[in-house]
Amino acid sequence: MLNRNQIYEAVVSDYSAEGQGVAKIEGCAVFLPNAIVGERCLVRIEKAQKTWAAGKITEILEPSPHRVSRECPVAKLCGGCDFWHMDYAEELRLKADRVRQALNRIGGESLTEVPILAAPDCHGYRNKAQYPVSVKDGRAYAGFFRAGTHSVVENRRCRILPEEADRVKDAVIDYVNQFRVSVYDETTHKGLLRHIYVRRGAVSGQILVCLSVNGRRLPRVPELTERLKKIPGFTTLVLSVNEKPGNAVLGDEFLTLYGPGYIEDTLCGLNFRLSPRSFYQVNHHQAQRLYQTAIEQAQITKNDTVLDLYCGVGTITLAMAAAAGKVIGVEVIPQAVEDARDNARRNGIENAEFFCGDAGQATLELERNGVRPDVVVVDPPRKGLNADTIEALHRMAPRRIVYVSCDPATLARDVALLKAHGYALQSATAVDLFPRCAHVETVVLMTRSK
Ligand code: SAH
Numbered sequence: 001m002l003n004r005n006q007i008y009e010a011v012v013s014d015y016s017a018e019g020q021g022v023a024k025i026e027g028c029a030v031f032l033p034n035a036i037v038g039e040r041c042l043v044r045i046e047k048a049q050k051t052w053a054a055g056k057i058t059e060i061l062e063p064s065p066h067r068v069s070r071e072c073p074v075a076k077l078c079g080g081c082d083f084w085h086m087d088y089a090e091e092l093r094l095k096a097d098r099v100r101q102a103l104n105r106i107g108g109e110s111l112t113e114v115p116i117l118a119a120p121d122c123h124g125y126r127n128k129a130q131y132p133v134s135v136k137d138g139r140a141y142a143g144f145f146r147a148g149t150h151s152v153v154e155n156r157r158c159r160i161l162p163e164e165a166d167r168v169k170d171a172v173i174d175y176v177n178q179f180r181v182s183v184y185d186e187t188t189h190k191g192l193l194r195h196i197y198v199r200r201g202a203v204s205g206q207i208l209v210c211l212s213v214n215g216r217r218l219p220r221v222p223e224l225t226e227r228l229k230k231i232p233g234f235t236t237l238v239l240s241v242n243e244k245p246g247n248a249v250l251g252d253e254f255l256t257l258y259g260p261g262y263i264e265d266t267l268c269g270l271n272f273r274l275s276p277r278s279f280y281q282v283n284h285h286q287a288q289r290l291y292q293t294a295i296e297q298a299q300i301t302k303n304d305t306v307l308d309l310y311c312g313v314g315t316i317t318l319a320m321a322a323a324a325g326k327v328i329g330v331e332v333i334p335q336a337v338e339d340a341r342d343n344a345r346r347n348g349i350e351n352a353e354f355f356c357g358d359a360g361q362a363t364l365e366l367e368r369n370g371v372r373p374d375v376v377v378v379d380p381p382r383k384g385l386n387a388d389t390i391e392a393l394h395r396m397a398p399r400r401i402v403y404v405s406c407d408p409a410t411l412a413r414d415v416a417l418l419k420a421h422g423y424a425l426q427s428a429t430a431v432d433l434f435p436r437c438a439h440v441e442t443v444v445l446m447t448r449s450k
Pocket of ligand 1: 278279280281309310311312313314315316330331332333336357358359360379380381
């Protein structure tokens with residue numbers, strides 16, 4: 001076991017799934033934040049276990065040619081981004097390699113390379129921000145959690161957000177400080193304002209502001225609205241009642257304080273209505289490329305029935321509708337299903353149907369009712385598919401399964417399970433939707449071989 005607080009010399013040889021550098025010291029894997037493969041450095045051990053340790057670089061003896069000086073002044077503290085210390089080429093390489101390694105190690109593949117679609121711009125791409133609010137020296141401020149903690153690092157101008165998002169944050173904080181609105185304290189569970197949530201349509205420019213509040217009302221709403229109206233695109237203000245202790249940003253109940261309670265945006269040539277609770281990819285340009293890749297791989301023909309599991313507001317479902325005979329979306333959040341149905345109507349799409357429920361349960365029920373889709377698209381959250389969904393896919397036996405994934409490890413696990421049911425992996429493409437952050441999306445095509 002390595003000694004805590006001792007300094008060791010090490011060479012960074014790999015990256016963890018979270019994008020930290022990994023160095024082997026005396027056979028022990030040491031995780032190093034802000035480290036780049038190839039760098040030789042002095043490392044202080046901060047936490048030591050039998051097979052792994054966590055360390056900190058105290059000195060870089062040989063820096064990587066990919067090391068860059070951080071453009072964001074709070075990058076080292078802020079838990080929002082992971083990669084401001086390396087150039088974009090290295091970030092892309094590590095993301096593509098992470099997908100490749102997962103599919104090989106867990107998925108039983110032997111891929112030599114996985115292509116990655118790079119983002120054209122690492123700045124201002126995020127359509128959504130969630131700022132936790134805190135208090136220092138009697139003044140409210142907002143920013144992002146420091147990695148692994150609940151202490152808020154103030155960030156005046158976040159590089160990956162559009163300027164309008166920061167202007168909303170500043171306007172709300174100004175209102176909070178002027179009218180002495182109380183800020184939520186998670187230790188005492190007292191105080192009102194918890195999070196400032198901002199969503200902006202990349203094409204429409206419309207802005208939805210949702211304030212997560214430990215209560216049902218806020219004081220001086222007209223004064224708040226006046227401030228927000230000065231920001232171009234501001235469309236609606238919603239209060240999310242969030243009275244439960246815990247980490248959830250939004251509660252279950254939404255009270256519209258100004259405007260329609262939702263915004264609109266255009267994606268893949270279609271118009272979408274977006275409520276605060278509905279999932280919508282945060283990088284508009286790269287989401288379109290992700291969906292385009294999924295559509296190409298689905299190879300839908302006019303008579304096909306397409307089943308889109310985990311469909312959110314129906315983005316992929318509706319983008320595939322024109323090419324298909326019929327499309328069916330399944331989604332667990334009722335508000336998102338309402339949005340999806342409304343989105344079909346507002347785009348004049350008549351061959352789409354949406355069901356609210358758990359993907360696995362709903363698919364088993366569709367299967368019992370004789371639904372036999374030709375193509376199934378799945379886009380689950382990080383935990384991947386559950387056993388019911390895999391079982392239902394097996395029984396439905398679609399020709400093609402297009403798997404859109406935000407977690408390479410669970411994707412690879414599910415690829416192995418689908419292989420056991422007679423499917424073969426045809427292609428895998430990584431898409432970078434989150435420049436400067438460790439997350440990576442992947443589109444995989446599997447076809448039935450038996
Ligand atoms: N395909 C959509 C949404 C993907 S995000 C898009 O690209 O816009 C994953 C979605 O799965 C979310 O909308 C989430 O609410 C939904 N979800 C999570 N668990 C689910 C479950 N068990 N059954 C069905 N949908 C689920």
